[in-house]
Amino acid sequence: MKKFALALTLAVMTALVCQAALAGSSGAVQEAKKPVSTANAVKTDKAAAATPVKSAATTDKAAKKPHTVATVNGEKITSDTIDMIIQQGAARGMVQQANPAIKKAILGKLIDMSLFAQAARKAGIENDADYKKAVEMMKKQEVLFKKQVLSTLYLRKEALDSIKVTPEDIKSYYDNNKEQFKVGEQVKASHILVATEAEAKAIKAKLDKGASFSKLAKEKSTDPSASRGGNLGWFGKGMMDPDFEKAAFALKKVGDVSEPVKTKFGWHIIKLTGRKAASIRPLDKVKEVIKQKLLQDKQKEAYDGILAKLKKAADIKINDTALSGAGDKSAPAAKETAPQTGSAAAKDKEPSKK
Numbered sequence: 001m002k003k004f005a006l007a008l009t010l011a012v013m014t015a016l017v018c019q020a021a022l023a024g025s026s027g028a029v030q031e032a033k034k035p036v037s038t039a040n041a042v043k044t045d046k047a048a049a050a051t052p053v054k055s056a057a058t059t060d061k062a063a064k065k066p067h068t069v070a071t072v073n074g075e076k077i078t079s080d081t082i083d084m085i086i087q088q089g090a091a092r093g094m095v096q097q098a099n100p101a102i103k104k105a106i107l108g109k110l111i112d113m114s115l116f117a118q119a120a121r122k123a124g125i126e127n128d129a130d131y132k133k134a135v136e137m138m139k140k141q142e143v144l145f146k147k148q149v150l151s152t153l154y155l156r157k158e159a160l161d162s163i164k165v166t167p168e169d170i171k172s173y174y175d176n177n178k179e180q181f182k183v184g185e186q187v188k189a190s191h192i193l194v195a196t197e198a199e200a201k202a203i204k205a206k207l208d209k210g211a212s213f214s215k216l217a218k219e220k221s222t223d224p225s226a227s228r229g230g231n232l233g234w235f236g237k238g239m240m241d242p243d244f245e246k247a248a249f250a251l252k253k254v255g256d257v258s259e260p261v262k263t264k265f266g267w268h269i270i271k272l273t274g275r276k277a278a279s280i281r282p283l284d285k286v287k288e289v290i291k292q293k294l295l296q297d298k299q300k301e302a303y304d305g306i307l308a309k310l311k312k313a314a315d316i317k318i319n320d321t322a323l324s325g326a327g328d329k330s331a332p333a334a335k336e337t338a339p340q341t342g343s344a345a346a347k348d349k350e351p352s353k354k
Helices: 002-024 027-033 045-049 079-091 100-122 129-158 167-176 197-208 213-220 224-228 242-250 283-313 320-324 342-348
Strands: 068-072 075-078 186-194 231-236 261-263 266-276
Touching: 068 079, 068 100, 075 079, 075 100, 079 100, 129 283, 167 283, 186 197, 186 213, 186 224, 186 242, 197 213, 197 266, 213 224, 224 231, 231 266, 242 261, 242 266
Parallel strands: none
Antiparallel strands: 068 075, 186 231, 186 266, 261 266
């Protein structure tokens, strides 16, 4: 139990330790601040505890044997504890490299924790009701944690690890779902924004006589794009103010300039600088997106299939009275409903859809 309790405790404290390490260190630690992809999704403390991530501290199997890195009044702090915290930090994208500064900062926090824990024991906190309540809660969390680890490893072994998405799968999905990858017509435009119609008309008159649009935008426009000569870049329909969008898309040829256009922001003179027809994004630009989607679909299908099979063979009983009183200390005495087995039980126990 101690190992699982330690894993949960470390999962909870990882964020605090890693944040302190990053905030209190400099130099080499800056490398650990580099952002990582959000593609890993958000992990809960327990999920991260169940999902070790390779780091410099765990790559070498020969270094797996724990060593005592410090003692606090004779109490050992071992290297595997620091390894575990680094794994938790890596799983959350908080650290990418187990450099010396990170390790020292983590060790410092562990020393602090040991000192507080030792002082608490001397003060008799272990006999405190709150402490005993927390320990009991930890035991319950341990049961859930074990179930989660077992469930994850079982699903991996039975199905998930063998699921593959082939290039043929990706090509087939792309060919049959091209509408999903359609990119609407886009235009590229520059504009000059002023407060009044009179100002806009005066600027348009200068442009009609050959004045530089970019130069006038830098001199006259009140929009932040003025420093770029009014350049707004590429945009599609639905991205701009409706009146502005209508005027911009109405321009026919690159180089055309609109009459003054009124929007809630003021008066605009718009110049068309580019146009792209509606198109379908090429396969090589979307194949990774398709791969991830197909992988998730196959994983869900496998998950649902395995779960349905287990439910069909299971003897599941639900105590509705106890369920209704869950979380309520004054819940009435439990009264068990008639047991159901097999497929009938599985059918009735599916969560209702809202």
